[in-house]
Amino acid sequence: MSEETKNPITEKIENTKGGHFYKEIMKDFRIKESLHGCLNCGTCVANCPAAAFYDYSPREVCQMMIEGDEETIEEYMKGKIWNCAQCYSCKYRCPKENSAADIVMAMREIAVREGLAAEALAGYTRIAKLVLTRGNQLAPDMLSPDAFPDWGPRMIELSSKKMEMREELFEGFPGMNVVDRAWAAEDYTIYEMQKIWEESGALEKVGTVFPFLVDIVQEDMEDKAEEMDAKIEEKKAKLEASKKK
Amino acid sequence: MSYEINDVKTEINHGKGMNYHVHDIRAEMKKLEEEGEIKIAHLIGPYREEEVMYGIKKRVPLDMHYQHKSCGQCANLPGVPRSNFYYRDKLGIKYYNDMQQTSCTAWNYHASGLGNLVQLASVAARNWHRAYEEGYNFTIHCVTSFGNYLEMRHLLVGNKELRDSVKKVLAKLGRELVIPEEIIHDSEIAYALRDKILASADPKRLEGIKGLRAVEHYGCHFFKQVSDDIIGGKRPIVVGGLASTLGVQMEEYSKWFMCCGFGFRHILVNREFTRSAQNIKLKAIKQEVDPDMILVNCTGCGTTFDKTQWIQKAVGEDYHYPVVFYSQLAALALGAHPFKEAGLNFHVTPVEPLLDKMGIAYN
Numbered sequence: 385m386s387e388e389t390k391n392p393i394t395e396k397i398e399n400t401k402g403g404h405f406y407k408e409i410m411k412d413f414r415i416k417e418s419l420h421g422c423l424n425c426g427t428c429v430a431n432c433p434a435a436a437f438y439d440y441s442p443r444e445v446c447q448m449m450i451e452g453d454e455e456t457i458e459e460y461m462k463g464k465i466w467n468c469a470q471c472y473s474c475k476y477r478c479p480k481e482n483s484a485a486d487i488v489m490a491m492r493e494i495a496v497r498e499g500l501a502a503e504a505l506a507g508y509t510r511i512a513k514l515v516l517t518r519g520n521q522l523a524p525d526m527l528s529p530d531a532f533p534d535w536g537p538r539m540i541e542l543s544s545k546k547m548e549m550r551e552e553l554f555e556g557f558p559g560m561n562v563v564d565r566a567w568a569a570e571d572y573t574i575y576e577m578q579k580i581w582e583e584s585g586a587l588e589k590v591g592t593v594f595p596f597l598v599d600i601v602q603e604d605m606e607d608k609a610e611e612m613d614a615k616i617e618e619k620k621a622k623l624e625a626s627k628k629k
Numbered sequence: 630m631s632y633e634i635n636d637v638k639t640e641i642n643h644g645k646g647m648n649y650h651v652h653d654i655r656a657e658m659k660k661l662e663e664e665g666e667i668k669i670a671h672l673i674g675p676y677r678e679e680e681v682m683y684g685i686k687k688r689v690p691l692d693m694h695y696q697h698k699s700c701g702q703c704a705n706l707p708g709v710p711r712s713n714f715y716y717r718d719k720l721g722i723k724y725y726n727d728m729q730q731t732s733c734t735a736w737n738y739h740a741s742g743l744g745n746l747v748q749l750a751s752v753a754a755r756n757w758h759r760a761y762e763e764g765y766n767f768t769i770h771c772v773t774s775f776g777n778y779l780e781m782r783h784l785l786v787g788n789k790e791l792r793d794s795v796k797k798v799l800a801k802l803g804r805e806l807v808i809p810e811e812i813i814h815d816s817e818i819a820y821a822l823r824d825k826i827l828a829s830a831d832p833k834r835l836e837g838i839k840g841l842r843a844v845e846h847y848g849c850h851f852f853k854q855v856s857d858d859i860i861g862g863k864r865p866i867v868v869g870g871l872a873s874t875l876g877v878q879m880e881e882y883s884k885w886f887m888c889c890g891f892g893f894r895h896i897l898v899n900r901e902f903t904r905s906a907q908n909i910k911l912k913a914i915k916q917e918v919d920p921d922m923i924l925v926n927c928t929g930c931g932t933t934f935d936k937t938q939w940i941q942k943a944v945g946e947d948y949h950y951p952v953v954f955y956s957q958l959a960a961l962a963l964g965a966h967p968f969k970e971a972g973l974n975f976h977v978t979p980v981e982p983l984l985d986k987m988g989i990a991y992n
């Protein structure tokens with residue numbers, strides 16, 4: 385993709401049709417790469433697992449964006465986008481190289497930003513908290529048999545023995561035998577991650593769904609700030625020195 | 630129908646003769662490097678060239694591997710990272726298991742829409758920078774991370790605005806934007822090392838592997854998210870290629886392309902979807918092949934295949950296919966203890982019948 389890519393199809397609609405959501409979606413620079421006209425051929429639908437089980441269609445996603453059809457876009461924004469499995473089968477198979485997957489991703493971001501995602505993200509608190517306070521996204525402790533009864537009887541056995549089993553498996557591998565996170569990332573590393581979320585505006589966005597989480601992260605950062613910021617300053621000085629060399 | 634892995638390495642699969650559409654990210658990166666816009670983390674040490682789309686060569690580093698871990702594997706299928714370490718130890722490959730890395734956060738992003746591109750690309754670039762400052766080649770355990778890093782590289786190379794925002798964030802951390810010359814998944818490395826793994830394998834173990842029948846399933850984010858930079862061309866070959874080198878008979882099934890049903894969010898909050906998609910795949914596997922195992926390279930798919938077979942009893946199906954990662958197979962071939970060193974006891978679909986068939990003791 386070259387830097388100044390223009391897409392005549394999306395540009396035309398941008399200037400003529402579409403409502404609030406359409407305009408918000410069009411601001412995402414991925415869209416220009418994701419829409420190149422549509423044959424209405426349905427190849428994407430035939431390969432889409434979400435279309436197999438839900439009232440959902442990647443063809444419709446592309447069509448509504450090409451048409452600037454705000455009514456349908458709103459329907460997707462308010463619920464249907466959460467059906468997509470983000471598998472990119474549509475993108476891989478589309479003869480026009482459209483990507484409903486990327487369009488949906490842009491829409492999910494907007495849904496979060498505009499406070500439309502609370503229902504879809506119910507049940508997601510623990511993952512979000514882990515990302516923001518531990519630097520990784522899953523922990524052995526989260527895989528309790530009561531949360532996953534459909535994973536069968538072995539889960540119960542695994543759950544009760546996981547400490548000993550992990551100890552045996554990871555003997556001699558520091559930082560790996562933990563159960564409250566995936567691996568023991570250092571405090572400084574977690575602080576850097578939190579900084580990224582803050583500086584990129586992503587933390588503020590988290591606040592639209594999980595306001596309490598923003599408080600937790602900010603408190604956590606404040607507690608460490610003095611020590612960690614000093615480390616960062618050292619790093620900055622080192623980088624500057626290496627650049628001068 | 631069994632097939633030779635070379636059958637799929639056809640010219641069409643590589644898109645040869647379609648040169649009008651070649652997208653050569655390496656050339657674009659080189660240009661930006663020359664302009665001083667980005668730094669590239671060039672490969673360190675020996676490498677092996679493998680073909681991706683349009684016959685472009687991808688260089689797979691054979692030593693000095695920064696181990697960018699998978700949170701899903703470490704938490705849920707810890708035998709996979711352990712096997713990744715194991716095969717390196719056996720082959721004398723130097724690696725770095727860094728505790729100053731974070732998750733890529735792409736699972737979160739695709740599932741929830743929390744986060745944004747500047748955040749996602751900055752997290753990627755911070756992890757890349759860790760490998761760079763430690764003097765290692767960045768290599769990736771997880772397919773979600775792999776797809777995400779391919780995409781982040783693509784977006785960063787193609788977009789000055791994103792680049793500038795990410796550089797700004799990184800500068801606040803005392804870091805800079807250094808993009809790896811190659812984005813490499815661990816299964817690509819194991820494939821590039823296949824002859825070495827075979828040569829170092831335990832002959833008794835190879836005897837047990839020989840003639841096992843397997844199907845393969847690749848993570849969607851391994852080859853569909855950014856599809857022009859995976860070894861083999863349009864259709865991946867690395868898992869089957871490694872397995873058939875070790876003596877496994879690879880079998881074809883009609884639903885190989887279909888998503889496993891993981892869905893990022895569905896595995897957490899919509900598992901009826903996951904189970905239904907799984908049933909379609911498993912049914913085809915059973916009716917068309919009935920293999921000894923399902924071979925995978927993706928955290929999410931490995932989880933989904935392993936965890937979703939038992940419940941299919943609810944719809945009158947009885948599936949019992951052990952789910953084995955490419956690196957667990959390599960570790961077994963190299964003599965690993967199936968539980969203490971390959972961690973197969975963490976899988977919930979029983980692996981014991983497979984181990985019995987292979988003549989490997991586990992107690």
Ligand code: SF4
Pocket residue numbers: 421422423424425426427428429442443446477478479480481482
């Ligand atoms: S595959 Fe592409 S061209 Fe065909 S209907 Fe889907 S988006 Fe349109």
Ligand code: SF4
Pocket residue numbers: 428431432433434435441442467468469470471472473474475484485488
């Ligand atoms: S990414 Fe979404 S829209 Fe595209 S095929 Fe997969 S489930 Fe369907």
